[in-house]
Amino acid sequence: MRAILLGGGLALLLSLLGTRVAIGQFTKLGYGQEIRDDGPTSHHTKRGTPTMGGVAIIGAVVLAYFLAKLITLTPPSASGLLLLFLFVGCGLVGFLDDFIKIYKQRSLGLRSKAKMVGQTLVAVVFGALALSPWLGDENGRTPASEKISFLREIPWATLPMVLAVILIWLIVTGTSNAVNLSDGLDGLATGSCVMVFGAYMLVNIWQSSQSCENSPGAQCYDVRDPLDLAIIAAAITGACFGFLWWNASPARIFMGDTGSLGLGGALAGFAILTRTELLLVILGGLFVLITLSSMIQTTVFKASRKSALFRKVFRVQAQHRVFRMAPLHHHFEMMGWEQVTVVIRFWIITGLFVATGLGIFYAEWVARL
Numbered sequence: 001m002r003a004i005l006l007g008g009g010l011a012l013l014l015s016l017l018g019t020r021v022a023i024g025q026f027t028k029l030g031y032g033q034e035i036r037d038d039g040p041t042s043h044h045t046k047r048g049t050p051t052m053g054g055v056a057i058i059g060a061v062v063l064a065y066f067l068a069k070l071i072t073l074t075p076p077s078a079s080g081l082l083l084l085f086l087f088v089g090c091g092l093v094g095f096l097d098d099f100i101k102i103y104k105q106r107s108l109g110l111r112s113k114a115k116m117v118g119q120t121l122v123a124v125v126f127g128a129l130a131l132s133p134w135l136g137d138e139n140g141r142t143p144a145s146e147k148i149s150f151l152r153e154i155p156w157a158t159l160p161m162v163l164a165v166i167l168i169w170l171i172v173t174g175t176s177n178a179v180n181l182s183d184g185l186d187g188l189a190t191g192s193c194v195m196v197f198g199a200y201m202l203v204n205i206w207q208s209s210q211s212c213e214n215s216p217g218a219q220c221y222d223v224r225d226p227l228d229l230a231i232i233a234a235a236i237t238g239a240c241f242g243f244l245w246w247n248a249s250p251a252r253i254f255m256g257d258t259g260s261l262g263l264g265g266a267l268a269g270f271a272i273l274t275r276t277e278l279l280l281v282i283l284g285g286l287f288v289l290i291t292l293s294s295m296i297q298t299t300v301f302k303a304s305r306k307s308a309l310f311r312k313v314f315r316v317q318a319q320h321r322v323f324r325m326a327p328l329h330h331h332f333e334m335m336g337w338e339q340v341t342v343v344i345r346f347w348i349i350t351g352l353f354v355a356t357g358l359g360i361f362y363a364e365w366v367a368r369l
Helices: 003-031 041-046 053-070 078-104 111-131 161-184 187-210 227-249 255-272 285-306 308-314 328-334 341-368
Strands: 146-147 155-160
Touching: 003 053, 003 187, 003 227, 003 328, 053 078, 053 255, 078 111, 078 227, 078 255, 111 161, 111 255, 146 328, 161 187, 161 255, 161 285, 187 227, 187 255, 187 341, 255 341, 285 328, 285 341, 328 341
Parallel strands: none
Antiparallel strands: 146 155
């Protein structure tokens, strides 16, 4: 427990101070954000605001984790190192995307195919290692499982290793891109991540106290290294808190794809390593809604443009749009909501999803008593 408190506290402090340093350095170097021309006009005032602030978040988390392990004289676990690999790897893909935007002075960085190749490489390596028997502990438990999970492993839902790696790839790429889509307003993604990673910290602490090694029985959790994962969850929560000080409206720095892809990858890693893959849909419900809004907008727009039958059946015009603008938060901006109003209300929605997910998680454990 001391390591968890150290990880969270150190990450908060390092992020709070490190982000301030990053603002000064990135401003001096001219690493400013480019704004899409078709977005809300209110965003044009943000052009030139330093971006790539995710570097401060990732650096604070990694440094805080290893300092906590050093102070408590405990070795890193396989699960912890794998999660950090996924976090840093997805963040590196985002960093390349951000750097290209800055270097070429445009709002688009890596091409979508190149970004997907990078995410796929990181996800597949992570999945293969997490399922590898080489990383099994003395009880033969690997960091990840070949079974699909909700609140714990579903006994009959076992996948061949190849399909399990494909599922991990799908979760990692889907979640990292979902958080990336949510990073469109000052503090929106950062504040939402504080709540979701905080929830995973509680899940990991509970799984550790009720592990099959400590409390054998029907309610126990057969999860590898939950206490070490809790340290990283606390560190990410603290780092996002520290970053939010500078990222809240009016933002003095943006996390960029460096932060959003990294945080999304880490979120997927927690779901996989804690055997709560489907629970992520509830805990990260806001990210799911925002992603669905973009998918619906794109699908309807393309179908209405190309298919006369679609327009006739659904009685829509050519190039029809369901939302005034996607992702979802921009739709409410276009309706006249202030940015701060959208962010706070979306934080409330995130809190409701997190409370629901934690309630379901605990209720399932109680039902097994």
